[in-house]
Amino acid sequence: MLSALIIVFREVLEAALVIGIVCAATRGVKGRGAMVTFGIGAGIAGAMLVARRWGADRGSGSRHGAWLVELFNALILLTVVVMLGAHILWMSRHGEELARDAGRAGESVRSGQKPPRILAALVGLAVLREGSEVVLFLYGIAAGGSTAAAMLTGSVAGVGLGALVGFALYSGLLTIPSRHLFAVSSALLTLLAAGMAGQAAKFLIQADYLPPLGYLWDSSWLIRNDSVVGTGAGPPMPGYEAGARRHAGVDGPGRDQWGRGGTRACSGPGAPWRGGETAV
Numbered sequence: 001m002l003s004a005l006i007i008v009f010r011e012v013l014e015a016a017l018v019i020g021i022v023c024a025a026t027r028g029v030k031g032r033g034a035m036v037t038f039g040i041g042a043g044i045a046g047a048m049l050v051a052r053r054w055g056a057d058r059g060s061g062s063r064h065g066a067w068l069v070e071l072f073n074a075l076i077l078l079t080v081v082v083m084l085g086a087h088i089l090w091m092s093r094h095g096e097e098l099a100r101d102a103g104r105a106g107e108s109v110r111s112g113q114k115p116p117r118i119l120a121a122l123v124g125l126a127v128l129r130e131g132s133e134v135v136l137f138l139y140g141i142a143a144g145g146s147t148a149a150a151m152l153t154g155s156v157a158g159v160g161l162g163a164l165v166g167f168a169l170y171s172g173l174l175t176i177p178s179r180h181l182f183a184v185s186s187a188l189l190t191l192l193a194a195g196m197a198g199q200a201a202k203f204l205i206q207a208d209y210l211p212p213l214g215y216l217w218d219s220s221w222l223i224r225n226d227s228v229v230g231t232g233a234g235p236p237m238p239g240y241e242a243g244a245r246r247h248a249g250v251d252g253p254g255r256d257q258w259g260r261g262g263t264r265a266c267s268g269p270g271a272p273w274r275g276g277e278t279a280v
Contacts, residue, residue, distance in 0.1 A: 001150040001151070001153050001154040003141050003192055004138060004146070004153075004155045005155070005161070007137045007138065007141070008138075008155045009157075009159075009165075009185070011134045011137075012130065012134075012159050013166055013185075015129075015162075016165070016166020016169075016170075017169065018099075020166055021099055021103050023170065025105075025109075025110060026106045029116060029119075032116065035116050035120040035123075036119055036123050039122065039127065042127075043123065043130075043131055044127060046127075046128040046132070047128055047132055047134070048131075050131070050132045051135040070203040070204075070206045070207040074143075074200045074201075074207070074209075075200075076136075076140055077140050077196045080139070081193045081200065084137065084190075085193060088189055088190065134155075138151060143203075
């Protein structure tokens with residue numbers, strides 16, 4: 001739940017800041033509200049199309065065996081890790097430039113140099129970009145084993161919180177510099193990316209594309225993965241993994257090599273995976 005909340009909050013806040021800057025720069029422009037509303041709706045519709053396409057691609061993989069699903073999930077997670085890293089670096093270098101560009105575009109509409117419909121395009125592209133990133137990042141969270149209920153709860157909370165903070169910044173009710181908000185969210189996203197990289201390795205091990213890595217660490221004595229804190233339902237623990245523990249009693253096919261439930265025949269990529277979550 002917490003992972004979905006952090007990601008959705010970050011993306012919604014970015015879109016809300018662009019919308020807020022555009023609205024602030026075009027106060028008094030006739031038709032501004034209609035153009036901004038149309039842009040938001042078009043961006044959401046485009047993001048929904050992206051989500052539908054991703055869902056179709058993911059469903060097609062599940063018809064070709066459990067090992068292909070594991071490989072597909074690993075590829076999704078690795079893609080999300082790369083995109084999260086690129087996103088954090090790009091926003092740290094170009095975030096202020098993006099805000100200035102949005103402000104200049106709004107001023108040009110207000111001065112009559114550009115037509116109001118440019119607002120719809122600007123807002124629509126911002127919402128589409130952030131919405132598409134949300135779709136991909138949430139698929140990464142789903143591939144890591146999060147439940148639909150937890151993701152829905154976190155996403156709804158993230159949308160509400162991001163919109164609320166964005167509106168507060170726009171209206172002047174909140175004076176926290178946006179760079180501080182993004183610094184905190186970037187740190188949390190970095191932890192999420194690290195956790196997703198570990199989950200991707202887990203799927204590749206299950207599909208026999210990576211060898212078992214042996215004993216790495218075990219902090220389950222302090223915080224278990226299935227605890228309130230470990231799952232992110234309590235205090236923030238994004239990307240947490242209790243540890244990789246090689247099972248001491250591996251005695252042939254059908255026995256789990258790792259410390260948390262589930263059985264899998266170890267005979268090749270086509271071997272079925274049955275059971276629960278497995279640590280990396």
